[in-house]
Amino acid sequence: MNQTDDTNTVKQNFIRLRINEDKATQKYEGRVHTRFPPEPNGYLHLGHAKSICLNFGLAEEYLGKCNLRFDDTNPSKEEQEYVDAIRKDVSWLGFHWHEEHYASDYFEKLYAFAEKLILMGKAYVDDQSAEEIRTTRGTLTSAGSNSPFRERSSAENLDLFRRMKAGEFEDGTRVLRAKIDMSAPNMVMRDPTLYRIKRASHHRTKDTWCIYPMYDFTHCLSDALENITHSICTLEFENNRELYDWVLDTLEDFPQRPYQHEFARLNLTYTILSKRKLIQLVEEKQVCGWDDPRMPTISGIRRRGYPPEAVRDFCERIGVAKANSTVDFALLEHCVREQLNASSPRVMGVLNPLKLIIENYPENQVEEFDMPYHPEDESHGSRIVPFSKELYIEREDFMEEPPKKFFRLAPGREVRLRYAYYVTCTEVIKDSTGKIVEIRCTYDPKTKGGWSEDGRKVKGTLHWVSALHAIQAEVRLYDKLFIEENPSKAEDFTACINPESVKIIKAFLEPALAQAQAGYACQFERLGYFIADAADHTSEKPVFNRTATLRDTWAKINKKQG
RNA sequence: UGGGGUGUAGCCAAGUUGGUAAGGCAGCGGGUUUUGGUCCCGCCAUCCGUGGGUUCAAGUCCUACCACCCCAGCCA
DSSP, X not given: OOGGGGOTTSOOOHHHHHHHHHHHTTTTTTOOEEEEOOOSSSOOBHHHHHHHHHHHHHHHHTTOEEEEEEOOOOTTTOOHHXXXXXXXXXXXXXXXXXXXXXXXXXXXXXXXXXXXXXHTTOEEEXXXXXXXXXXTTOOSSSOOOOOTTTTOOHHHHHHHHHHHHHTOSOTTSOEEEEOSOTTOSSGGGSSOEEEEEOOOOBTTTBTSOSEEEOHHHHHHHHHHHTTOSEEEEEGGGGGGHHHHHHHHHHHOOOTTOOEEEEEOOOOBTXXXXXXXXXXXXXXXXXXXXXXXXXXXXXXXXXXXXXXXXXXXXXXXXXXOOSSOOOBOHHHHHHHHHHHHHHHOOOBOEESXXXXXXXXXXXXXXXXXXXXXXXXXOGGGOEEEEEEOSEEEEEGGGBOSSOOTTOOSBOTTOEEEETTSOEEEEEEEEEOTTSOEEEEEEEEEGGGTTTOOTTOOOOSOEEOOEETTTOEEEEEEEOOSOOTTTOTTOOEEEEEEEOHHHHHHHHHHHHHHHHTTSOOOOOOBGGGBSOOTTTTOSSOSSOOOOSSBHHHHHHHHHHHHTO
């Protein structure tokens, strides 16, 4: 009996199996305690989201706990800005951590453990240079050789280590190493470095320390000190597990110690999920910051308009396994659309306006139509939209010579102006260059509200905006933009929006407009779910915007016709 | 040439002690529809990296091989 039994929607995975096993054997008295341990050296991205959802999700599922721990053992890379951003992003995803910790809070304890190791004869101070250590480590196929300093006495090691801490030695002149086996087939076990001398101000401990513990020494002990039961990390740490176990088993201080479990990190098509590359984009100002809507960071997609629920759903759907894989970005978009479809109010907007004049509509008349915000959910309410003789429609919604399967406006054809009237195109007006500048129509007064008593159907339904009442909003749309190639090439659009729709759109638009840079995430009913700068997701390859469904569909129709 | 991992459809991914290949995304076909959206229905692995073997029966067991990923930071 376990928590997964009550829902058949929970996908089984090897980590859940391990937890079930551990619960069955009462390994931790039934406890489940995980942790999400980022190094605060950058912003969180979708790859981290997978880990966050896994760790926090498992804790929720098994009524356990999950800590947020900052793995801040390398002061030269870490900053307070990053810890603030990380806390915000985890919260935004909707998770609450049981405790917040910092590896740096354990520096004293870790130091004591190191001295204990020295006393046990399991660690020694090595005076060799980094270069010497590297060359004597051997290669993948040949054993390394022992350091000439490997057999120092515990007393000498202790003295040297204390002097390292006291700051008596220059950076890089000495390290503390575990005494394990220089011929171990696992490279990680060839007397790994435990402490290095590094005079760098730490974002929290400032200049208190000049020696800092390495990941392999810190991580397992931090887990153990927090009574973590399941230490979940990515595949590249598989080789480190042996050392993780060695440290905890050698110290013998933790009867109920944690065990490490590795899973494959997330790869997404068209998307860069490498902190190294992302930080490069930011530093080279290829993007306007970590939260640029084009970035695959949590803060970037937040600005892009992705709901956190969608990200969590995505993380659940991709599963957890040990096989390296690349998830199709379309799955993420599907999750986003699914959320947005239910929650987004629908409004009308025109991005590329074409004037439409209703010849038989009274000159100064203005009608108001009550239009629902959501076609399937009345709880979204409705708003009043003004209608008049002169309107704007989307340029793409008219074709003078429509191909087959084009259902919208064309000469002589009748279509519906959404929630307003049926109109029939009577005339096309062009300028001297042949460009269509205006469409003339007649309307049928008996079709008020957008339906006909005689039951006649129209194939197309168009968005419209009253020219008299329209508000123009400057928006910036990133379209088919590839960061690597041309970061500044964004297209500016003037969108015409019904005044009543403005408040809806502004809610999405404002953060972006305020920064005068970002894309926007709003819901133009006609264009699909959100246009935002959804066209782009830090692409490595050209990508067609899958979320602007209208364009997509149209492209498909064109393709079919050859 | 060492060690640690992984291989099920275009992409993810279930598959518990061997019993006759879930589900999702994408795609295709059809229906509903005041969004070319949503929703609904149908189709989409004679086969589980490959070759042998055990068995009445193998994705699941044995064996050999192949492919890909990770490891030689005083990064995490």
